[in-house]
Amino acid sequence: MVKITDVARRAGVSPSTVSYALSGKRPISDETRRRVEAAVRDLGYRPHTGTRSVAAGMPNVLALAAPLRAGVHVPVVMRLAASVVTTARAHDHDVLLLTQEEAEEGLSRAMDAASADALLLTDVEIDDPRLPRLRATDRPSVLIGLPADPHGLTCVDLDFRAAGEACVDHLAGLGHRTAALVGSPPEVYLRRTAYAHHLMQGFTGAATRHGLTTSVHPGDPDPSTAARFAERLLREHPALTAVVIHNEPLLEPLVHAFQRLGLRIPDDLSVIALCPDDLATTPRVPVTSVSLPAGELGTRAVELALEKLHGTPVPQTTLLPPRLTERASTSRRVPP
Numbered sequence: 001m002v003k004i005t006d007v008a009r010r011a012g013v014s015p016s017t018v019s020y021a022l023s024g025k026r027p028i029s030d031e032t033r034r035r036v037e038a039a040v041r042d043l044g045y046r047p048h049t050g051t052r053s054v055a056a057g058m059p060n061v062l063a064l065a066a067p068l069r070a071g072v073h074v075p076v077v078m079r080l081a082a083s084v085v086t087t088a089r090a091h092d093h094d095v096l097l098l099t100q101e102e103a104e105e106g107l108s109r110a111m112d113a114a115s116a117d118a119l120l121l122t123d124v125e126i127d128d129p130r131l132p133r134l135r136a137t138d139r140p141s142v143l144i145g146l147p148a149d150p151h152g153l154t155c156v157d158l159d160f161r162a163a164g165e166a167c168v169d170h171l172a173g174l175g176h177r178t179a180a181l182v183g184s185p186p187e188v189y190l191r192r193t194a195y196a197h198h199l200m201q202g203f204t205g206a207a208t209r210h211g212l213t214t215s216v217h218p219g220d221p222d223p224s225t226a227a228r229f230a231e232r233l234l235r236e237h238p239a240l241t242a243v244v245i246h247n248e249p250l251l252e253p254l255v256h257a258f259q260r261l262g263l264r265i266p267d268d269l270s271v272i273a274l275c276p277d278d279l280a281t282t283p284r285v286p287v288t289s290v291s292l293p294a295g296e297l298g299t300r301a302v303e304l305a306l307e308k309l310h311g312t313p314v315p316q317t318t319l320l321p322p323r324l325t326e327r328a329s330t331s332r333r334v335p336p
Contacts, residue, residue, distance in 0.1 A: 004138040010039035018311070062088050062305055063096040063116035067123055071185035071193075073221070073248050076276065076294050077122065080144070083298025084120060091306055093117075118305040120144060124155075126192040140308035142301045145194045146317065154308060156300050156318040160195045163290045163322035164202025167244045167272045170288070170324060172210040175333035176270060179207065179214050179242040180233060182254065186218040199246060199274070213239070219247040219254075226253035230261060241333055246274040255283045255329075266331035277325070286327040293320055 008018045013032060021028045021036040028036075039045070064084050066077050085095045096116055117140070121130065124145025134141050135152045143155045164181075171179050181203050183189070184196045200216055207214040215237060219229065229250075234240060243258075245251050251273050255265065263269045265285050273280055273289045280289035300318060307314050 004045070006043055007036065007039045007045045010043060011035040060093045060117045060309075061096055062093050062302065063098060063119045065098045065119060065121045068099045069123060069187070069191075071187035071191075071221075072123060076248060076292060079276065079294040080122065080298045083295040084302055087299045087302040091302070093302075093306070118142070118309050120301050120305060124157075124194045126194050126197050128194075140305050142305045142308070144297055144301050146198065146319070147194055150317050154304055154314055154316060156297060156304060157195065157320070158293060158297065159319035159321055160198035161202035161205075162319075163274060164199045164204075164244075165206040166202075166290060166322045166324045167274075168203055168206035168210060168212065168214075170272065170326070170330065171242045171244075171270060172206075172212060174270065174330060175335075176242040177212055177333075178237065178239045179212055179244065180237060180240055181214065181216045182219045182229075182233075182243055182245045182247055182250065183216055184218060184247060185221055189218050196246075203244065219245075219250045221247055221249035223249060223253035226250060226257040227260070230254060230257035234261065234263075240269070242270040242272070242330075244272045244274070248275050248279055251275060251279060251287070252283050255285070255287070266329050270330040270333070272324075272330060280325070280327065283329075285329050288325065288327045288330040290322045290324050293323075296320060 004018050008014055011018065011032075013036065017028065017032065018036050021033050022040075062084070064081060066081055068074060068077065081095075081097060088095050119134075119139065119141040121134075121141065122144045124143050124147055126148045128143075128147050131147060131149075131153065134143075141154065143150075143153055144157060146155045146157045147153070168179065181200065183200065184193070188196045204214060204216070217229075217233065233243075243254075245254060255271060258269055258271075259265060265271055271287055273287045275289055275292055276294065277289065277291050280287040297320070300320075304314050304318070
């Protein structure tokens with residue numbers, strides 16, 4: 001498959017110049033345009049629908065691949081999708097939402113669809129099987145997630161490694177010495193989903209740096225499991241004084257379960273959550289949290305896709321810094 005970079009190399013120009021020459025988005029000299037057109041003819045290059053539709057003034061469409069797989073928290077995905085749609089419409093684009101399992105075969109269908117000018121992908125895995133296909137095409141794509149090897153890709157995400165570090169740094173600064181991470185559902189870890197992997201690395205790495213004793217526990221998001229989960233956690237870790245929860249459906253039920261077991265929050269147990277801000281303020285004791293900026297991620301992903309669509313160079317990786325807001329659920333640990 002001939003890519004835009006092949007045309008640029010043959011014409012002796014940059015890929016963005018090829019894009020501008022084909023789309024008419026910016027003025028290009030007649031001589032440069034002729035070189036680009038000659039390279040296109042010689043190589044048999046067929047520009048993707050985005051370039052053609054920009055040139056023709058037609059409405060554009062972005063495809064959002066957001067598979068609703070086991071362990072995915074749908075409300076957060078829908079917040080991100082709403083942000084993608086809102087931002088796309090502000091730029092006169094529509095959005096095609098793909099919620100089925102979009103592995104290699106499904107991704108090929110999405111990329112071959114005439115209606116998709118650019119592709120946004122969520123639920124990125126550390127060794128995501130979709131990446132070779134994305135690297136082999138010149139159709140713009142943006143990953144909302146960070147794989148192990150982002151070379152040749154465009155990625156945007158919360159810096160989950162830094163988020164895990166921020167939680168531990170906060171607890172260590174309050175004098176806590178034993179903490180647990182209640183993480184995503186087991187399926188998420190089995191798929192080696194990138195955000196769960198990076199968060200765990202940041203959490204355990206910071207704990208080692210501070211000399212904390214920690215443990216990691218995938219959490220069943222079913223609220224009915226919270227009581228048993230809390231009992232087992234305290235039985236296995238009697239010295240536990242702090243919990244970090246990255247499992248939105250389990251947050252409030254687990255806080256209530258700890259309280260029913262007689263623990264005072266934050267006097268006996270400090271709690272930090274990674275979740276949207278409104279969820280952190282729902283429990284009776286507002287929870288210290290690192291915000292999950294689903295809306296900001298959706299907006300930035302669309303902006304990156306549109307910049308790529310028009311040939312503008314973009315950074316390989318954009319990581320949003322974590323923002324920890326201290327609330328009533330964490331306090332200084334008083335030695336017994």
